[in-house]
Amino acid sequence: MNATPGGGRPTRLAPVDVLRLGLLGITTRRMRAVLSALGISIGIATLVVVVGIPASSHRDLMDQLSALGTNLLRAEPVPDQNPQVLLPGDADAMAKRIGPVLTASAVANTHTVVRRNDLVDRYDTSGLSVLASRPGLLETVNGRVRSGRPLDAGTAGLPTAVLGYVAAGRLGFDSVDPRQPPQVFIGERWFTVIGILDPLPLSPDLDRSVLVGWDAATAMLGFDGHPTVVYLRAREDALEDVRAVLPATLNPQLPGLVQVSRPSDALAAKRATENSFSALFLGLAAVALLVGGIGVANTMVISVLERRREIGLRRALGANRGQIRVQFLTESVLLSALGGTAGAALGLLATIGYASYQGWPPTVPVIAVLGGVAGALLVGVVAGVYPSIQAARQTPTKALNTP
Template sequence: MRRGDAARRGVRPVRLAPTDVLRLGLLGLTTRRGRAVLSALGIAIGIATMIVVVGIPASSQRHLMDQLSALGTNLLRAEPVPDRTPPVLLPEESAAMAARIGPVTATSAVANTHTTVRRSDVMDRYDNGGLTVLAARPNLLDTVNGRLRTGRFLAAGTDRLPVAVLGYVAASRLGFATVDPRQPPQVNIDGHWFTVVGILDPMPLAPDLERSVLVGWGAARDVLGFDGHPTVVYAQAREDALEGVRAVLPATLNPQLPGLVQVSRPSDALAAKRATENTFSALFLGLAGVALLVGGIGVANTMVISVLERRREIGLRRALGANRAQVRTQFLTESVLLSLLGGAAGTVLGVLATVGYAGYQGWPPTVPIASVAAGVGGALLVGVVAGVYPSIRAARLTPTEALAAP
């Protein structure tokens, strides 16, 4: 009975409840379980591929980003403009002033003591090997993301004691490879003996510290006659606000004459990091799109074949009173359910594969929440798109055409 005939006779077609639609959609999957499993496997592989090609590069990217961040990509260095007469002096509280800038997360300072360091007091007092003696704050190492190769760093409790930490290059030029706590080496700074308590690892983004001998701020004042004015202020800030902090830092350190303070530009490592992020993002988008396309083609192919095989079933339902909208809804629901089942399985499989591979490589496992949501949402979208044509084709079959099919 056609809808027009039913309307003329006063009979309205029965509207299917959502539970009935769901049951009809599951009917096609449960009666052909083997094909449904293979079809769901196809979409599962597509979704799992999408999550893997997003998750594994994301884990690798995070590992790379951690390495670049460890170099100090978010570090700014402020110092007076050199060769000025009289010399420009930064305030003694410069580090605290810079710390008041909102996006700044850590600050520290060093100061040139204008003294000479030698391994022995019998060496030429003017031969310092190109090394600089710097007064340093105890939090310097954390601010510049430095690491100790051996020994320990300066501490607040030893700030006034004659102890020193050598930069990597400074230790090599002075002939020290390690620090033995039982018999620590000593260096002579302007006729005063300082005990070496630590040696730093290389710091590619802070070569001036590699060629320096670091002493406590209080010891530099008491023993070396240091005047307390820092020569370099280090500021660590959020990467997204780095350029803004760089713009306001000179006026913060020297409000009267900000032009006499120069600030280093963000490092090339930060530019490389941002370029890497953009490259990875484009790669993720392309690979995810290919994976979803492959899965969608598989589901569409399965649903078209299902319509061809079930023409007699369609004809029987039409003859018993099902209208075109109900047939169309049945096959569209079946396509969506098939894709969702495959998408859920593929999401779980992709997450497990990503975590396992990242753990094997020693990377921090990273599975973007967006990729998991895209896996389920993509499966839903694929099911809708892939089911549109088969459902319309099934709905267009008349009862006589469908029942006459071989």
């Protein structure tokens, strides 16, 4: 295996022989191998955990910010114009034709008064607006129904209403009983309340509104069919582009008379958070790998010092320096591979467990797991270079005479 008869050129080691030599130090010193692998596994587990737990928390934060409607835009005519600027009746459908737009809907002020009952002063508006609503409004503004149900195609033409969160409080309702639904007086007729909405932090005007179906507003409240506000959601990466073309889309003749809201501050916060977390991940990963690499290097240096007699005996039997280097380098890589695999699995389980306990969506970037194992192999190579060179420099005589 080591040399040809007669002192010829040494025989090259087959991959299987290299693996056996690398496993020799591990199998004969099992406790030391376990402790050495434990050092690198802790480092890699730390790498996975410090990336996975913040990633899970970050994912939860991004979900919360997205639920606010960070990709929401609203377009409306510029106020106080003479004559009044009117949006087309199908303005929301026109907005949907813009490529990056995901969904769009519209509301319109019916300029009618809502009252708790017909005995309340007809001029007491309570600061509330009655809005005609297109289907799909709640989906567009990320709204949720707190009690009851939303307006839909089946109720669009019926005298039914959905109350915003603030509107429900001012009218004295906190829930909807489907068996005995409450009623409100809108204009000169009764409307049945079928739902109450949760707060909409990025659309406070809807919190102070009473929503009725588009067809019902046209037939019962004298609504002219022109929307006053168009809401839309678009891909976050194209939000600025959509904002730039939206006025010309809704009013090609006079785009300057259509104003569009700027992206919310929540979107800027979301993007800043993504950048800061990326930098944090890289820093923590680098520290974890450095700690694990130092541990493996220390273990291999001590291993060379304690195995000088073994090195001397192998050299005396014909092993050359290259074979000695390969033996110790392979052992270092195997130790790191075992530790890296165990550490990645341990870190994965710890991250999933902690994230589930916190109620976060478990998120472990694949690159963290694969990168951890690959990093462990790289650390094994780097950490094993110096010890393997030191072992190869041992002469048979000096090594065998080591006390």
